[in-house]
Amino acid sequence: MMKDLIKYIAQALVDNPEVVEVAEVEGERTSVIELKVAKEDLGKVIGKQGKTAKAMRTILSAASAKIRKRTVLEIIE
Numbered sequence: 001m002m003k004d005l006i007k008y009i010a011q012a013l014v015d016n017p018e019v020v021e022v023a024e025v026e027g028e029r030t031s032v033i034e035l036k037v038a039k040e041d042l043g044k045v046i047g048k049q050g051k052t053a054k055a056m057r058t059i060l061s062a063a064s065a066k067i068r069k070r071t072v073l074e075i076i077e
Contacts, residue, residue: 001063001067002024002031002033002060002063002064002071003022003023003024003033005059005060005063006022006033006035006056006060006073007020007022009056009059010022010035010037010045010056013041013044013045013052014037014038014041014044014045015038015040015041015044016037016038016040016041019037019038019041020035020036020037021035021036021037022034022035022036023036029069029070030069030070030071030072031064031069031070031071031072032071032072032074033060033071033072033073033074034074034076035073035074035075035076036076037075039077042075042077045075046075053073053075056073057073060073
């Protein structure tokens, strides 16, 4: 569910939505979501001074709080 949320947001932001890859590594209490986009779209996902990435992380933590699980977003270059 969190994986789909991040993929949806990332595809809306980038110029090449077909290149967006999202992987989830689940642990017992924490899961890590890895987001990979095209090199030219990296700036759009991170945003000025990291504001877009921070907003995505805020949405992710609000959604994961509902299911009582900690979720971390990693943007991979």
